[in-house]
Amino acid sequence: MYRAFYSLSRKPFTKEIETKHLFPSKSFTELMARLNYLKDSRGIGVVVGEPGAGKTSVLRNFALSLNPSLYKVIYFPLSTGTVMDFYRGLCYGLGEEPTFRKVDLFKQIQEGVTSLFYEKKITPVFILDEMQLSNNKFLNDLSILFNFTMDSDNPFILVLAGLPYLLDRLALSHNQSLNQRIIMRYKVTPLDKEEVKNYILHHLELAGAKFEIFSPQAVEAIATRSRGWPRLINNLATNCLLYGCQKRLECIDEEAVIKSAQEAGL
Ligand SMILES: Nc1ncnc2c1ncn2[C@@H]1O[C@H](COP(=O)(O)OP(=O)(O)OP(=O)(O)O)[C@@H](O)[C@H]1O
Ligand SMILES: [Mg+2]
Missing domain, CATH: 1.10.8.60 (Helicase, Ruva Protein; domain 3)
Structure with a gap:
């Protein structure tokens, strides 16, 4: 009315705003530049910000900016299921039928990533949103899952997004194996x-x-x-x-x- x-x-002021119409604030533009750096270097990046800061909006914009014949985006918000659902989701995202046991799933995901990157020349881009909902076990799993060719190469891009305390969680001693491999971190500003x-x-x-x-x-x-x-x-x-x-x-x-x-x- x-x-x-x-x-x-x-x-x-609706959340249905089209990506191309997002407002290019300083923080938005800066984060896009950081994400593009991550795109070129590959590896792990972290994006944090207060609720409603615009994290998911920028990630949406980044995902849409990628050439689909060179990048395959797999977006997964952690609010939508269990950790096992997440691993299965990654498998489906990579175009594989997920197996039942976790060890097999890990192998499947790693093989899926390797084949996509080295054979098909497509870089998989994993965007894991709402990471503040993850537990330490899961963070530890990620450092194992995203360790390729004895950590000598990164055939993937992984973006972890969440509320600011995600950074504090990553800084804890038991999360160091993941934390030390983060090459880009950005906190969205108002x-x-x-x-x-x-x-x-x-x-x-x-x-x-x-x-x-x-x-x-x-x-x-x-x-x-x-x-x-x-x-x-x-x-x-x-x-x-x-x-x-x-x-x-x-x-x-x-x-x-x-x-x-x-x-x-x-
Ligand atoms: N640059 C922008 N231009 C236009 N609207 C925006 C922009 N950034 C955020 N918004 C709007 O603000 C709202 C919140 O943004 P978004 O969902 O991206 O935040 P978030 O940081 O992911 O929040 P949460 O932590 O709750 O997931 C959305 O409705 C979105 O449309
Ligand atoms: Mg969000």
Whole structure:
């Protein structure tokens, strides 16, 4: 209903945003550059950030930027199953029918990676998201699973993504075999105030906005309350639009941001 009130041709601030329309913030651009470095060097990289910082969005963008005749992306969020489901998922991702026992699965995955890289000249790119849900046993398994030709070559790219405490977990002494092999680490930073302003404008333009919907003070209030985290900006801005429409506010001001944030418990 707020769409009609604010003359928008589609809903802004949604998570269905197309990858090509993602806002190129400084952190987004920097992380893309780091991921491209990892692409060229191959090996293991880690991406961490607060909830809603934009990790999965950048990874999605990176995955789509890869030439499918040279790279095979296998994306796996750890929230969707058990560790064994994950190994089976890797097998399926590599185009193999998974075997039953873990030792056989490991061999199968390693052979799948080797054959893809050395014979078919395709680099497998494993993106393991929500890694904060993994346990130490699994982290240890990864260092064994991704050890090829006695660690002399990396026929793969592995990106581990998760909340910031993933880095602390990796720093623990029993995770050193994996930790020492990480060649790229990046912590996503929040948008600064100027970026929040441009981020909001960007979303509104994509939604076909024809006039200024948020006052500069409202934008400032959203920047302060969201601390620059994209998901929080989206939630706050959407609640402001709902509130503004309900109160028939043509322009959303600072007070409307505060009231709608309170109502939504943000
Ligand atoms: N650069 C961007 N441009 C436009 N929207 C973005 C951008 N980055 C993040 N978003 C939006 O913010 C929301 C959160 O982003 P995302 O899911 O990537 O965060 P995350 O860091 O993976 O969070 P979590 O830790 O909860 O998995 C998404 O709805 C996404 O569309
Ligand atoms: Mg995510």
